[in-house]
Amino acid sequence: MNMERIILPTTDEPEAQVNKVIVDDRLVIGTITGLVKKNNEDRIGYLAHDDITRVCIADGHWGAEVAQIITKHWLEPSLDFPVSKKTAILKTGSVENEIYKAFGRLVMNPDKDFTPEASFVAVQISQKVISMASYGDCRLLIVQSGKITYEQPTTSTWLGVFSHSGLRGRLSVEEATIYKELPLENGSSVLIFTDGVDECIYEKPTISLDTLANLANQDSPEAVFNSILDEVFAYGAEDNASLAIVKN
Numbered sequence: 001m002n003m004e005r006i007i008l009p010t011t012d013e014p015e016a017q018v019n020k021v022i023v024d025d026r027l028v029i030g031t032i033t034g035l036v037k038k039n040n041e042d043r044i045g046y047l048a049h050d051d052i053t054r055v056c057i058a059d060g061h062w063g064a065e066v067a068q069i070i071t072k073h074w075l076e077p078s079l080d081f082p083v084s085k086k087t088a089i090l091k092t093g094s095v096e097n098e099i100y101k102a103f104g105r106l107v108m109n110p111d112k113d114f115t116p117e118a119s120f121v122a123v124q125i126s127q128k129v130i131s132m133a134s135y136g137d138c139r140l141l142i143v144q145s146g147k148i149t150y151e152q153p154t155t156s157t158w159l160g161v162f163s164h165s166g167l168r169g170r171l172s173v174e175e176a177t178i179y180k181e182l183p184l185e186n187g188s189s190v191l192i193f194t195d196g197v198d199e200c201i202y203e204k205p206t207i208s209l210d211t212l213a214n215l216a217n218q219d220s221p222e223a224v225f226n227s228i229l230d231e232v233f234a235y236g237a238e239d240n241a242s243l244a245i246v247k248n
Helices: 065-074 085-103 161-165 209-215 221-234
Strands: 003-008 018-022 027-032 042-049 052-061 117-126 129-135 139-144 147-151 178-183 189-193 241-247
Touching: 003 018, 003 027, 003 065, 018 221, 027 042, 027 052, 027 221, 042 065, 042 241, 052 065, 052 189, 052 241, 065 085, 065 117, 085 129, 085 161, 085 178, 117 139, 117 161, 117 189, 129 139, 139 209, 147 209, 189 209, 189 221, 209 221, 221 241
Parallel strands: none
Antiparallel strands: 003 042, 018 027, 027 241, 042 052, 052 117, 117 129, 129 178, 139 147, 139 189, 189 241
16 A cells, blocks of 8 residues: 655744645645744644545644644544544544543643644545545635635634533534535635634634635646745735645
8 A cells, every 4th residue: 555644844844934745736735834923833734545635734722732633643544534424523532532631631720721722624535525524713615616616614612621621612522523525526626724824814814715716726736825825925924824735
């Protein structure tokens, strides 16, 4: 079995401003620290083996450790990707348990114990079918001819010790995990990104999703990636931003 996996940013380049990998003529992934923040709390990666491509993106909060755990979890070659909402909930709950074992305690102070957490989107593409599992506010769009044909719902929450314990208003895995499976049409593009892209002025809607869809109407995923990052930097790149472009 041929297998390739990478997660960005790599540990030996933790403060690099731009990390980008051109996987092939169908897939580009990358992440930026931005122009304001000193550390990149995002993680983005891909796994390719046989006829399957898997991508995961995680937006860290209060540190990058959980984003790293989540991305490694979904890009583990032995992991069977979910085939239903039920299995998506089970697998998201499994990684939540792993996070709790690493950072949780029986008694937590929700006002002081700010343990790392993250939101994520994970996708698997195989035989022109895309399966999507997500928790939190990472974004996913499917675009055809510059128009959005599907937008993965988002929720304002993060996965971590607080979601495990029901603290600070974090939504449960059962309540907030989203799963969807769709056919992937010829000529379509999949955009997966953190809120540092469309809210590149920190926590303020800045670049519209329609603008991103229009920028995706280019043949090369690298050209799409570069055009979107140009927009992010033009508005100041105030947050970490990570982006994957998949061309079918």
